[in-house]
Amino acid sequence: MTRKAVLICPGRGTYNKPELGYLHRHHGDKAALFAGFDAQRSAAGQEEVTTLDGATRFSVSKYSRGDIASPLIYAASLADAQSLAKDIEVVAVTGNSMGWYIALAAAGALSAEDGFTVVNTMGTLMQEQLIGGQLVYPFAGADWQNDPARKAELLAIVADINTRAGHDLVLSIDLGGMLVLAGNEAGLSAFEAAVPVVEERFPMRLANHAAFHTSLQAPVAAEGRKRLAAGMFSQPKVPLIDGRGHVWWPGATDTQALWDYTLGHQVVEPYDFTRAVQNGALEFAPDLFIVTGPGTTLGGAVAQSLVHAGWQGMSGKADFKAQQAKAPSLISMGDDAQRAIVTG
CATH class of the missing domain: 3.40.366.10 (Malonyl-Coenzyme A Acyl Carrier Protein, domain 2)
Structure with a gap:
């Protein structure tokens, strides 16, 4: 079969x-x-x-x-x-x-x-x-259930950071219950400062990753x-x-x-x-x-x-x-x- x-x-x-x-x-x-x-x-x-x-x-x-x-x-x-x-x-x-x-x-x-x-x-x-870098941050909880409101909230933070002078930050990959974000150092650092640490490891920078899937x-x-x-x-x-x-x-x-x-x-x-x-x-x-x-x-x-x-x-x-x-x-x-x- x-x-x-x-x-x-x-x-x-x-x-x-x-x-x-x-x-x-x-x-x-x-x-x-x-x-x-x-x-x-x-x-x-x-x-x-x-x-x-x-x-x-x-x-x-x-x-x-x-x-x-x-x-x-x-x-x-x-x-x-x-x-x-x-x-x-x-x-x-x-x-x-x-x-x-x-x-x-x-x-x-x-x-x-x-x-x-x-x-x-x-x-x-x-x-x-x-050029640039990437980080990963979850929007789904430990039970993996979809949380569209949390996802929208995080993407609103990303969009706000991206409007700031000298800051580049956008969604790179929609990855199940995770958001992979990409941008320049100023954009990535601003996001890291704006969100709480989750599971003692997120937001997590990805070593030697450029700002894939962005302009x-x-x-x-x-x-x-x-x-x-x-x-x-x-x-x-x-x-x-x-x-x-x-x-x-x-x-x-x-x-x-x-x-x-x-x-x-x-x-x-x-x-x-x-x-x-x-x-x-x-x-x-x-x-x-x-x-x-x-x-x-x-x-x-x-x-x-x-x-x-x-x-x-x-x-x-x-x-x-x-x-x-x-x-x-x-x-x-x-x-x-x-x-x-x-x-x-």
Whole structure:
């Protein structure tokens, strides 16, 4: 019996110390795939992906860099996407932020090699320019229940800060029960001063993250468009759900428009991951939501997005946990126990 799945690719911040060695542990059979990626890195004078993954020591300052994290996450995620059990039918693919680039390759709109070129190019450009920064702050409570009033209140604070001279601050990613905000130092600091500390860790700055999905990234988008040709893009083989919740259908996709979105709107406008997940649920009614590795941090945002949509009658964290215990519908491939549920 076929299991239908929406495949979800993670973004930056998912390759951390526990993930060091991920490619070697899980994908010893994909040497040819990684050799192509390594060749691109070597030609650019960059450290090879397999060398980075095979290191004996992890440091946040190095591995959180865009030109290091992006290619590692791409390699791990795409390899996971190629490792699914034969009874799983991927009915749609989406991703969070940088995960959109991985989704393009996982859905066949970019070849594995061209997808790597896109990720490595954009990750390197982001790191070289490192314009602005990001922080994360929750609006949902510990029970994960949606709180539109609190969300609106926080976004009003953001909008007010953004009107101040010398302050840039806007929504970067709508991430389940979290808001990812991006801006310049003045904007980020003003928000940190304006809200209470929650769970002893929020607001949380994200190391080596630029102001992704904001107009501050216009120079990065422009340079990306110069370096990455529209001819790299082709018809997706399975439906692709982008950062607006829009579906790009096989056989009906304008590939020029797909290139334009990927290196335009997707870079400089807010990314609505919540809507992408919810539309995946409502449009495709999958049996499973499979989050590729590395890491497991995206699972919470996926679960919260489903709860906020009332998926299968869920209204909070307890409902989700009960459903997962009965018949898991959300699988994180970065978790070894869950991984076994969806691999061959």
